[in-house]
Amino acid sequence: MTVIGITMGCPAGIGPEIILRYFAETTPPTGTTPVVLGDRSILAKCAADLGIEAQFSSWQPGQSVQPQTIPVLELSTIPCESHNWGNPTKETAVAMAEYIIRAVQLIHDGHLAAMVTCPISKSALQKAGYNFPGHTEMLVHLTGAERYTMMMAGTSLKVTLATIHCSLASVPKNITITSISELIRITHQAMRVDFGLKQPRIAVAGLNPHSGEDGLFGREEIEIITPAIELAASENIDVTGPYPPDTVFFKAAAGNYDAVVCMYHDQGLIPFKLLHFQDGVNVTLGLPIVRTSVDHGTAYDIAGKGLADATSLASAVTMAAAISDNRKLYQKATTVS
Structure with missing residues (x-):
């Protein structure tokens, strides 16, 4: 089974909503298990705010996934009372960076085959103390590409x-x-x-x-x-x-x-x-890991309003699975030859 990690992105953006909609509306590629690296309480708040039915389960590296649930590796616990859609804080910025860092670590350790990233705020990333222009440069630093x-x-x-x-x-x-x-x-x-x-x-x-x-x-x-x-x-x-x-x-x-x-x-x-x-x-081409991402930003203006579309996320998961499989086939073919 190919396990793909979906990083939640900025907790104040549309990442939580598109994740919920992805699991509610889409069947993952055959042989693929998506897991979420994020914040279970924020996902639950999003589901409640938008009336999206969702059952969550805790996931740890190496564990099997409970069927009919959204498996979450909980890497932050942002209090719902201090969380506001469309308003990133230093706390949300630190959290979104942690999701990325852990995803790379889990791929390196063999627990994930690929990572799919939901959108982050570049300015918030700077506020969290990471001097990278965006996702890509941070991943390049983390992987040594x-x-x-x-x-x-x-x-x-x-x-x-x-x-x-x-x-x-x-x-x-x-x-x-x-x-x-x-x-x-x-x-x-x-x-x-x-x-x-x-x-x-x-x-x-x-x-x-x-x-x-x-x-x-x-x-x-x-x-x-x-x-x-x-x-x-x-x-x-x-x-x-x-x-x-x-x-x-x-x-x-x-x-x-x-x-x-x-x-x-x-x-x-x-x-x-x-x-x-x-x-x-x-x-992102040239990385030693497989990374795909949605083709849109945090969309703070519509966060928490039930207007987000999970189509790009679904495509990103499908493509990550295909790239992971293709890399294995290529490695096998070149090893044999």
Whole structure:
């Protein structure tokens, strides 16, 4: 049985609600047992506030799960009287960090096969004393990963990003032959190992309109992106481009490519969220552990109001299970060979 840990995220956000809805509305993948790393009292409060039927059971590493219950490894006990939906505190921040830390430990110790993260508050993480911009950087620190990137993954489209949280004006100076070729390698390896494709087809989007039109609209394609593609292609990676951004995503969604390497945040995220706004999954590539995440934030404005949707969480659990299985198959195949 594959045990997957779901970290509750910020206790003041929509994490507790989407967890409750996931267990109430979704059947986990065959052979998969999800367990929650979080706060049982907050989950119970959420169930009571929103009228969601839920039975909880205590779970400890190595234990079997009681059927028809939500198994919880209780890592915090936030008093309900001091808890308010949409209002994070230092106490909730410390708790959400602890869920992440313990999940990594449990994977390392062999008690969990993967972790699925509900949303956290980046500013609250700082208040808790952790100087990380977000989930990913904290996980990189905890696992010692050297090469990593974010992939947004759905059934129709998968994208990785050469730059993420920087201004459009700074994108050109933040892309290099080395960084793009390395991103192509990480994407290629993930598609082979995590998604089980023997020879994934990777497309690279250009930076400028019409991919620069032979230098007329910019020279980044000629001087940076094309050399990076050629370097990666020389390593037996099936990668082509740079393609005009206004057509490459349509072709990828139609099945011509398995993943698209994008130059900046909105270039990749706009088409991705158009197709996968509800069921998109954030996957951290390059970690020694399997980590997927919901593709949305804490949504403090709707927390505790019964408006949250668990579709992304369901997709994240399913994808975590599939990646875990694919990694085992890949390891077995490479060990035999």
